[in-house]
Amino acid sequence: MGPIAITGLGAVSGYGPGVDALMDGLCSGQTAIGVGPTWGGRGPASMIPGPPKTSTDIALLVAEQASRGLDSAKGLAVVGASTSSDMIIGEEAFRQVLFEEPLEKPDEYLWAQLAARPTERVHRWLGATGPRISLSTACTSGTCAVGIGVDLIEVGRADKVLVFGADVICRISYFGFHSLGVYSQNPCRPFDRKRSGMNIGEGAGAMILEPLEDALARGVKPLAVLAGYGNTSDAHHLTSPHPEGDGARRAMLAAMGDLTPDQVDHVNAHATATRLNDAMEASVLSELPQASITAAKGAIGHALGAAGALEAVATVMAIQQQRIPPIVGCSDPEYELDLVLETREARIDHALSANFAFGGHNAVLRMDRWRP
């Protein structure tokens, strides 16, 4: 199998709908982290503007954006990722059962937790005839969705793939990170000396993947080339990263493939702004001497199952525009890396996007600039 092209993008985030809103928002240096959910009260979060939505709603939104350039859904596979799915509905049904209140949506009790639901709906809405796979690997979900999409094409199960990650904030994720003691009471500050933890965000990102030769044959100019994918496990701890970043490093090297460390121009880091993650990741990134590093979570929060997809979309946009958005919230860097603190024009031929998750899972994507 030859190179795989990225030929469509979709996004929705705290900056609103659209990939331009995402990239312009990131490059503005202004955070989209603000007042959290109405039922929250335990710290700020990045909410999608407008009335509350479900993960399925926003998955459909970004699928529509990304698929506008497709001429057919024949042979199209859908790989979707979510950690909370539509649990924002399901947990209310759970509460009503718990307190013996009348059930407004009895069939949503627990079934709204099904991670498969957004993918089923998107697959059906598109009329896709290829396979559908839904996954939920916590904070690497969106990254793994892209990697599985690559695999489906390489192994010959699909002609083209829509991949997405989508998550809205629910009580479990919001209060769960609060219970772990890692939730910041202010907009988070990745890689900053004064960082005090993370904030969650909601959003969705989507991509269309197809063989490069197929894209060119139908006259479509690729936005970038998906050139590598690494997926490893730390085998260390359920919620803390390996302190030396063993698994993260192996995932990065697997994604880089034939690239040498000095050929990596840009990295969109996971950078949750927690003490342990940022220290581990900085150690691994120090091995890429030419990489200009950004991170999105100070701008749009940690979008959990959508983070990898949204950050991959931002990386494609950085390659397209040859400019790198800043690490919003970082003003006093703790690490001697080329951390981007203001929007910067840059030559980007090879870029990585990295995510790490509960369970000690690590996933990294490599995206290259496409040249005719």
Place this chain on the structure above:
Amino acid sequence: MAALITGAAAWVAGDRSPARLRADLLSGTSRLDQPPTTPARPEGVPSGTWRRMSRLARMAMALGHELIADRPDLDRDTLAVVWGSGIGEVVPTSRFLERLFTEGPDRASPLNFQNSVYNAPAGHLSIALGLKGPSETVAAGGATGLTALMRGVDLLTLDRASAVLVIAGDDHNPVVTTAHQLGGTTGPIGEAVAAVLLEKTGDGVAVEVCCGVDPAGMSPVFARQSQLPDEPQIQSVAGAVRPEPVLGVSMSLGLALVVAAVPGGGVVVDQEGDSALTARIGG
């Protein structure tokens, strides 16, 4: 190159041998009167880790340990785990929510939170068994079992892993029962967790997975029933062996059917709504 199933095990009620499971499915012998069981802690799994795991994760751990504990030849650094669960970790999730709603956000349990994520069993497996290869958790509703198997076959085919431990299942508990009742499911609720070890070489049974319903040419055919009332399955499979009367209704039965097919060969069809997969085992 075809993938081979070099090990298979299932955690279902009663005798857990693949041959017995196959015989019960073929004869329609119900296991529904046998109470659910919980595995004992496998040797080498720290007691502290075991205490913190859900019952579902313990069943997955017991099966994973069973398939690879006596295989020092397997390269743990490149061995992949594909975990599948249709409905996820509902017990830790419900415990987290119950405490949240009754005692408030500041009393919410971090342990239940970290165990509530779909991929928690995969993480526990990786840590306890020292598995450092790729890790994926698929959650494809009623088609979870064969979706996990397909991913395992593809990881092996693409050389992303030297071997793949595929485990899938959902457990039976009061929360799931309530959900099924409220959702309109008819019939008894059951459970099954199953595991297969996939390798490229060795003493094993060939397995292929294709998309769609294609049971022709082999028998028996095992096929689970789609449970979503608003999404009728795309094709009924005439003459198929149905697992629900034997094991009860459970979302991820597909991989248990694969385990049942290993001893003598067969076809497994797994479908939910308009998505279907077929696995051919042996033959």
